[in-house]
Amino acid sequence: MAGRNPFVIIGSGQAGGWAAQTLRQEGHDQAIVLIGDEPHPPYERPPLSKSVLVGAAPPESTHLFPAAAWEKVGVEHLSGTTAAAIEPQDHRVRLSDGRSIPYQRLLLATGGRPRKLAVPGADLPGIYYLRTIGDSLSLAAELRSSGRLLVIGGGWIGLEVAAAARKRDMDVILVEATSQLCGRALAGDLAGHLERLHRDHGVDIRLNCAVARFEGKLRVERAWLTDGERVDVSAAAVGIGIAPNSELASQSGLATENGIIVDDYGRTSDPNIFAAGDVTNHPNALAGRRIRLESWENAQNQAILVAKAMLGKAQAPYAEVPWFWSDQYDTNIQLVGLPSAWDRMVARGDPAAGSFLVCYFKGGWLDGAVGINSGRDVKLVRRLMQTGIPVDPDRIRDPSVRLQDLLKAGR
Amino acid sequence: MSAAGHHFHRVASISEIPEGDALHVKLEQWEIAVFNVGGEFYAIDDVCTHAFASLSEGFVEGDVIECPLHGGRFEIKTGKAVAAPCTDDVRTYPVRREDDSVLVGIPAAD
Numbered sequence: 001m002a003g004r005n006p007f008v009i010i011g012s013g014q015a016g017g018w019a020a021q022t023l024r025q026e027g028h029d030q031a032i033v034l035i036g037d038e039p040h041p042p043y044e045r046p047p048l049s050k051s052v053l054v055g056a057a058p059p060e061s062t063h064l065f066p067a068a069a070w071e072k073v074g075v076e077h078l079s080g081t082t083a084a085a086i087e088p089q090d091h092r093v094r095l096s097d098g099r100s101i102p103y104q105r106l107l108l109a110t111g112g113r114p115r116k117l118a119v120p121g122a123d124l125p126g127i128y129y130l131r132t133i134g135d136s137l138s139l140a141a142e143l144r145s146s147g148r149l150l151v152i153g154g155g156w157i158g159l160e161v162a163a164a165a166r167k168r169d170m171d172v173i174l175v176e177a178t179s180q181l182c183g184r185a186l187a188g189d190l191a192g193h194l195e196r197l198h199r200d201h202g203v204d205i206r207l208n209c210a211v212a213r214f215e216g217k218l219r220v221e222r223a224w225l226t227d228g229e230r231v232d233v234s235a236a237a238v239g240i241g242i243a244p245n246s247e248l249a250s251q252s253g254l255a256t257e258n259g260i261i262v263d264d265y266g267r268t269s270d271p272n273i274f275a276a277g278d279v280t281n282h283p284n285a286l287a288g289r290r291i292r293l294e295s296w297e298n299a300q301n302q303a304i305l306v307a308k309a310m311l312g313k314a315q316a317p318y319a320e321v322p323w324f325w326s327d328q329y330d331t332n333i334q335l336v337g338l339p340s341a342w343d344r345m346v347a348r349g350d351p352a353a354g355s356f357l358v359c360y361f362k363g364g365w366l367d368g369a370v371g372i373n374s375g376r377d378v379k380l381v382r383r384l385m386q387t388g389i390p391v392d393p394d395r396i397r398d399p400s401v402r403l404q405d406l407l408k409a410g411r
Numbered sequence: 412m413s414a415a416g417h418h419f420h421r422v423a424s425i426s427e428i429p430e431g432d433a434l435h436v437k438l439e440q441w442e443i444a445v446f447n448v449g450g451e452f453y454a455i456d457d458v459c460t461h462a463f464a465s466l467s468e469g470f471v472e473g474d475v476i477e478c479p480l481h482g483g484r485f486e487i488k489t490g491k492a493v494a495a496p497c498t499d500d501v502r503t504y505p506v507r508r509e510d511d512s513v514l515v516g517i518p519a520a521d
Contacts, residue, residue: 018495047462066499069498296481297481300496301495304495323482325480325481375464375468375469375480376468376469376470376479378479379469379470379477379479380470383472404431404470408431
């Protein structure tokens with residue numbers, strides 16, 4: 001197996017797939033072994049809560065590379081396979097089927113798994129989590145107009161699932177344990193905008209509310225909410241966050257804390273082992289702290305950079321301005337930066353028209369933005385942040401000022 | 412790209428597409444983005460090859476267009492995909508200038 005000096009990647013998601021492709025593109029001519037527990041070639045997850053969930057796109061549309069291109073990368077893909085242990089002293093990975101394979105360099109792209117609800121009845125059939133193609137297809141089969149879906153969690157996954165279920169004309173009740181939607185990511189008035197969007201589309205949103213227990217004979221039939229109400233449901237979908245799959249790393253002695261601790265080249269505490277994607281706790285120069293991101297963009301771009309670093313070809317450390325998007329109904333929401341403790345907020349555009357940008361400033365510097373149906377402006381803000389150009393908040397607010405001109409003027 | 416076998420249509424006056432900007436036009440069934448790069452005009456497919464997004468609403472940097480949705484990039488002059496997540500190129504269309512008009516050629520129907 002695998003020839004001499006293979007590079008081994010554990011995890012065949014977005015990060016694992018882009019890392020494999022990048023290794024090859026950068027001239028690595030030794031074997032690449034990709035270990036993944038799913039049966040699919042590497043795929044991207046965003047459509048699983050959007051187009052795939054409503055049946056508008058086939059699951060194959062999520063594959064990162066066309067079949068011929070993936071074939072050309074020439075990866076030994078051990079699908080349906082789990083890594084049981086890493087043996088760093090021997091440079092070997094032990095698989096759950098007992099095999100042991102050597103590595104010259106190892107990349108951990110193990111991602112994360114949905115956090116589980118811990119309430120009575122939470123293991124009844126008909127209660128779904130969303131992470132994989134299989135999860136998406138199972139939940140999709142429950143979305144029908146005669147049913148009622150209980151969505152637990154008012155974060156991105158919960159909101160996208162709610163939008164998909166409404167698109168299928170299904171009754172939707174959404175419970176969120178805190179006092180606002182997307183509390184970790186959005187300032188209050190933007191969360192309110194999203195709340196109105198969903199209420200206007202018929203979602204019954206209950207804030208400060210959670211599920212106390214589920215009941216049902218053969219599958220979930222009803223839920224008791226913490227506000228005392230009992231609701232009949234045909235299915236439930238849970239989106240209460242992701243836990244990093246860092247156990248393999250910690251059990252083999254690598255440093256972990258809220259994910260696998262890496263530097264800005266994806267290096268773990270072992271010089272031959274790297275990590276990328278959702279599982280990494282990595283430094284972010286712009287935020288000035290360590291962060292762990294659960295985003296498509298980080299999974300892709302960090303993996304590309306770390307793959308280069310594994311070959312000693314990374315030109316510069318990983319230092320991107322975090323960027324994230326969500327699609328709900330006809331609304332595209334994009335976030336850039338991780339604004340914290342901002343002291344000034346300016347809006348550009350008209351929220352009533354459904355297309356606007358909100359920028360956050362800290363100490364006179366642009367610290368992040370949220371765009372509603374304004375992708376181009378978000379990109380420009382991101383570029384302004386990346387280049388460190390000083391930006392006058394009043395110019396942002398002025399619709400006659402083109403943001404690309406601010407970028408040009410700063411150069 | 413050869414202009415043979417194309418029908419040219421006027422899509423805009425030169426002043427309607429400022430430098431670094433783009434215009435979305437639909438010619439028959441073709442959804443096209445027309446760009447002004449340094450005073451020269453180029454036309455490529457408007458729809459990104461990764462997911463449904465309009466490149467004319469994207470961000471132009473030099474001669475590269477960045478998709479407004481997911482950040483994939485294409486060379487405006489060649490249509491070549493140059494950044495993840497895009498791996499497939501977009502189609503290019505021949506462009507002509509006549510006086511102050513910009514004309515884009517679409518494949519002639521047989």
